[in-house]
Amino acid sequence: MEMFESEKQLEYINRIKDITDNRANKLGRELTYCVVTFGCQMNANDSEKLRGVLERSGFVTAPEGEADFVIFNTCTVRENANTRLYGRLGQLKPLKKKRPELMIALCGCMMQETPVIEKIKKSYPFVDLIFGTHNIYKFAELLYESLNSKNTVIDIWDKPKEIVEELPQKKTYSFKSGVNIMFGCDNFCSYCIVPYVRGRERSRKPEDILNEIKELADNGVVEVMLLGQNVNSYGKTLDFPMSFAQLLKGVEKIEGIKRIRFMTSHPKDLSDELISVMSKSDKICRHLHLPLQSGSTRVLKAMNRKYTKEDYLKLVDKLRQAMPDIALTTDIIVGFPGETDEDFEETLDVIRKAGFTSAFTFIYSKRTGTAAAAMENQISADIVKNRFDKLLKVIGETATAQCEKFIGETFSVLAETVSDHDQTMLTGRLDNNLQVHFTGGAEFIGKFCMVRLTKCKSFYYFGEMVSECEVASV
Ligand code: SAH
Ligand code: SF4
Ligand code: F3S
Helix, strand or coil, X not given: CHHHHHHHHHHHHHHHHHHHHHHHHHHCCCEEEEEEECCCHHHHHHHHXXXXXXXXXXXXXXXXXXXXXEEEEECCCCHHHHHHHHHHHHHXXXXXXXXXXXXXXXXXXHHHCHHHHHHHHHHCCCCCEEECCCCHHXXXXXXXXXXXXXXXXXXXXXXXXXXXXXXXXXXXXXXEXXXXXXXXXXXXXXXXXXXXXXXXXXXXXHHHHHHHHXXXXXXXXXXXXXECCCHHHCCCCCCCCCCHHHHHHHHHCCCCCCEEEEECCCHHHCCHHHHHHHHHCCCECCEEECCCECCCHHHHHHCCCCCCHHHHHXXXXXXXXXXXXXXXXXXXXXXXXXXXXXXXXXXXXXXXXHCCCEEEEEECCCCCCCHHHHCXXXXXXXXXXXXXXXXXXXXXXXXXXXXXXXXXXXXXXXXXXXXXXXXXXXXXXXXXXXEEEEECCHHXXXXXXXXXXXXXXXXXXXXXXXXCCCXXXX
């Protein structure tokens, strides 16, 4: 079944290629595309699949304002993600008038919401193709259909079918890569729309995951990030169930892979087995992203997170005991319905005690259809703003305290890019996921360098390279 589906899609790619070759001949230049990604790592991974299909179909990349084909891979986790998409579509409207041959497609989480589709049909009828999260593997087929149609092609499924393997993927980096290990989420945290737009939790087969990573390693990838909304419950839905820790042991054995990361971990499912496998490993990075959301047990219950403040702090202790050098990062929501000043103080208390090296902070956003949207006591904007500012201050303080500990020490850093701000600097990551900007040329990108940390800026460092390259990992 799987092979059959991927072969079918490859056949559509060939058909698209005939069309693009033809148009390119007429134009005297290649056709261009731009994939714009909103949202999380899962979406970024999906975008690599879209790029894979487009490049095999004869398209080459171009900036958004110039491309012949623009596709937005959308997110709807908070309202501002939706607002941003409408803003971008508004900007494209005059461009589409000027260049009617411009093709626009929309996909991703936001498209799984019926009211969104209605709004797009009404306000942005110039969009050529719309599909959702469950049928992204049919992108080639849908694009082919769209190229042969004058109307907007819309195909949204309300639930997933099979997991399709073996489709092309255009990797963003040559030396590191995200790898999906599971899809969907079954947790239904009361504020969160992800389970509604991504469907029920399902895991990829371990052999498919391991084969993909082996192939990546053969092609020069040294760092993998295993992706899922709740990686700690990996494997439960398989015909032959296995744990996430067991999967990690398999990944560790793959030659060439030097660093293994994963996200996200739900605190309720973080097992002792995982802590033990992590602490014994010299490939699994000393970093854990462990979303707290709130430090108040009462709010956590209303959020349906299934752990208490004490459970979370105990888990942090256990992790630090097993791995004293582990860096912890988190996600926090402020302004959940009914959150009092006391509840908020509990959140600050956990932040101070847990010593996060950084945190993603969010203002609660009401998502239609979720349990929390119907709750009373939605908090007023000015109270939330006040708490949010205070939160940033406290996180800044704990992050700086964590960061400063390592000033003057030398670590192995994987050089990732030339620094945005300074062409003579490189940006890379420590094993513990903290970023460092350091002196060096582009020839070191994708290599491990020994870097001495000289200055700390709360969430990142400045440093200097002390020895050119360290081939082995940390
Ligand atoms: N599966 C991951 C998180 C996915 S969404 C996990 O459970 O940890 C990423 C983050 O967005 C969440 O951790 C949460 O902090 C935030 N988030 C999700 N829904 C939100 C909402 N309605 N309002 C504000 N923040 C939200
Ligand atoms: Fe959303 Fe909770 Fe699932 Fe994370 S675990 S995706 S926050 S429902
Ligand atoms: Fe957004 Fe979908 Fe990810 S809603 S956060 S892109 S799973």
